Amino acid sequence: MKTIKFIAIGAALMVASAAFAHGDAEHAAPKAPVVKEQKPWGIAGDAKAVQRTITLRMTDDMRFTPSQITVKRGETVRLRVENQGQVMHEVVLGTQATLDEHAQMMLKFPTMEHSEPYMAHVSPGKAGDLLWNFNRAGRFDFACLIAGHYQAGMKGTITVE
Structure with missing residues (x-):
């Protein structure tokens, strides 16, 4: 009987941990320092170097506002990401x-x-x-990559001049 309870509790915990993974819960703040790795679209920025803040709103209609952002090459920007919806959203920069x-x-x-x-x-x-420090000129993208959100059109562009 104890074995069956143990298995049932273990299964319930596995289901709960899956439910609280990527799609349903915020990730904990990283404990280690941010690793600055150069990407085609820039490199992690420092809070002291932020030149301006851009508010990026996310909603359950699977849209970002604004969906187009323009920054200057070399500019360090704080993207303040506001989730105005009822489900988890994210923003991911990339190509x-x-x-x-x-x-x-x-x-x-x-x-x-x-x-x-x-x-x-x-x-x-x-x-x-x-x-983020946008140290490379070009046209880059951002999106919510939670399953189904990107496919529904939850994406935007960043132009680095």
């Missing part, structure tokens, strides 16, 4: 190719957990910050 690839992975593994300096996961009614 069209990297976002497409990541979106496909999220469809296959919707409970996948990850945290990088170029992404912010925000619970309903909450806000988060993403600090």
Whole structure:
């Protein structure tokens, strides 16, 4: 009888942990310092270097407002990401190719957990910050890669002049 209870409790915990993975809960703030890795779309920024804050709103109609952002090359920006919806949303910076690839992975593994300096996961009614130095000129993208959100059109563009 104890074995059956133990198995039932274990199964319930596994289901609960899957439910609170990527799609349903904010990731804990990283304990280690941010690893600054140069990406085609820039590098993690420092709070002291922020030149301006851009508020990016996310809603359950699977849209970002604004959906187009323009920044200057070399500018460090704080993206204040506000989730005005009732479900978890995120913003992930990248290129069209990297976002497409990541979106496909999220469809296959919707409970996948990850945290990088170029992404912010925000619970309903909450806000988060993403600090980024746009040190490369070009046209880049951002999206919510939670399974189904990207496919519904939850994406936008960043032009770095």
